[in-house]
Amino acid sequence: MKKSSIFILLLAMLQPAFAASKQAAASSKDKAKKCIVLETSDLYNYDWATAAPNMGFNTISTGTDVLQPTIFLRERAGKLFLRDCKARGIEVEHQLHAIDDLLPRTLFTQDSTMFRMDKDGRRRADYNLCYTSPAAQAIIAKRVVRYAKQTPSTDHRYYFWLDEGADGCHCPECSKYTRSELNLMITNVIAKALRAKYDPEAMVAHLAYYNTYEAPRQVKPAEGVFLEFSSYLRSWAQPLKCDTATARFGYTNGKILQYLKDNLEVFPASTAEVIEYWIDAAYQSNYRYPYRSIIWMPKIIKQDVKTYNKLGIHRFNCFAAGMDSTYFQQHPVVKEQLKQFAKMLK
Numbered sequence: 001m002k003k004s005s006i007f008i009l010l011l012a013m014l015q016p017a018f019a020a021s022k023q024a025a026a027s028s029k030d031k032a033k034k035c036i037v038l039e040t041s042d043l044y045n046y047d048w049a050t051a052a053p054n055m056g057f058n059t060i061s062t063g064t065d066v067l068q069p070t071i072f073l074r075e076r077a078g079k080l081f082l083r084d085c086k087a088r089g090i091e092v093e094h095q096l097h098a099i100d101d102l103l104p105r106t107l108f109t110q111d112s113t114m115f116r117m118d119k120d121g122r123r124r125a126d127y128n129l130c131y132t133s134p135a136a137q138a139i140i141a142k143r144v145v146r147y148a149k150q151t152p153s154t155d156h157r158y159y160f161w162l163d164e165g166a167d168g169c170h171c172p173e174c175s176k177y178t179r180s181e182l183n184l185m186i187t188n189v190i191a192k193a194l195r196a197k198y199d200p201e202a203m204v205a206h207l208a209y210y211n212t213y214e215a216p217r218q219v220k221p222a223e224g225v226f227l228e229f230s231s232y233l234r235s236w237a238q239p240l241k242c243d244t245a246t247a248r249f250g251y252t253n254g255k256i257l258q259y260l261k262d263n264l265e266v267f268p269a270s271t272a273e274v275i276e277y278w279i280d281a282a283y284q285s286n287y288r289y290p291y292r293s294i295i296w297m298p299k300i301i302k303q304d305v306k307t308y309n310k311l312g313i314h315r316f317n318c319f320a321a322g323m324d325s326t327y328f329q330q331h332p333v334v335k336e337q338l339k340q341f342a343k344m345l346k
Contacts, residue, residue: 033273033315034345035059036338037095039322040068044077046324049084055335056342059155060085061093063321066101069094070150086154094151095159095205095275095317101147102140102160103129111135116169127166131182132173140186141193148198156201159228160190165210180212181219188222195224203271208263215262227267228317229260230275236295239303260311269312276304279341280319281327281334291322293331301344309346316345 034057038048043062052060062069072078085092108115108125114136115125129136148158168179177185187206194202205228206221213233231240234256238245243254264272277283278301281291308314318341328335 031058032345033059033317034342035061035091035093035315035317036279037061037063037275037317037319037321040064040072042322042324043072043081044324045326046328047084049081049088049090051335052085052090053088055338057338058089059091059093061095061159061317062151063095063319065097066147066151069096070147073151082154091153091155093153093155093157093159096147096151096161097163098144098147098160099128099162102143103136107139114139116167117171117174118167119170121170127163128168129162129186130169130171130174131177131185132169132171137186137189141189144190144193145197148194148202153199156199157203157205157226158190158194158199159205159207160187161205161207162186164207164212168211177218178214178216180208180214181216183207183212184216184219184221184225187225188219191222191224205273206267207275208259213256213259213263215259215266217266221267225267226271226273227263228273228275229263231256231260232277236277236297236300239300239307241303241307257307264311271315272313273315273317274308274313275317275319277319278304279338280321281323281331282321283319289322290330291327294334294337296337298340298344301341305344305346314346 036052036057036059038060040062042048048060073082082092103114105125108123112123112125114130114133115123116128116130118124144160147160162183164183168174168182174182184206187204191202191204194204203224203226206225207228207230209230209232233248233251234240234253235245235247238253240253240257243252245253247253247256278297279294281294284295285291305316308316320338323334
């Protein structure tokens, strides 16, 4: 057989492999993050490790304080959950309200300057911290490594939220910055600590929410910091792209969307995520038990996803707190709605 014929034959044999490799790479690149954010308690009495992939989700996150997932993951139920998620290709994350754990309030009596100053010049240990305090930053950098180890992320993404919805520090130094810049300052501290002492590939979320919507300008994101944008103050009666849709506190959907666009001038869209409330029965029930069946809004969801996709965002976190076996017994139709919902995320 001539060499040219052998070459043609080998090329023909290898083409399917090359095509499959190329297709797999494209699929991996284009694959959207479809994360359902649950309460830790939901994982005890409902098999989410099996249900999530069957519904079409590829990531499960707890959305709670630090203590609950820490306890869960130490127990047999938590270990089995991680094992089953790994076997099914499901990533596991933890989106945590963490500032009280990262900077314990009990430290106030030792050094009150680590805690926020109110508008009257008094130090308080109620919310947040003095963001510019070197002592506070050092404690956070040390403690965040401990908590990251206790609540490990399987995809190197970490979420340690501050009190973005509460008042911040009004000391002379902190007053030089916006709330979003102060928030990013602490996120940078967390990212640097995790990358240096625990996970070199750590990615840490800067949460744009409520008081931290304004894009940071004076403070730049450190390596490994990505944008997580919450549309919490929007109206869900209209799509996000509807400029005139009136939301809460005088906001409009157009204003919320502009905040997102402004933040994407600072953070790359390729790593950015949104955290949405489309299927959040707890939110839709005003956080009062028993939670109602979700307000199903497929048309709005589809339009919103297109809006996010046009901005280059394909990573979605979706609150669904309280969805356990009891909830699905009361609202069986929601299971099918969740399947349809996951298909919409692109």
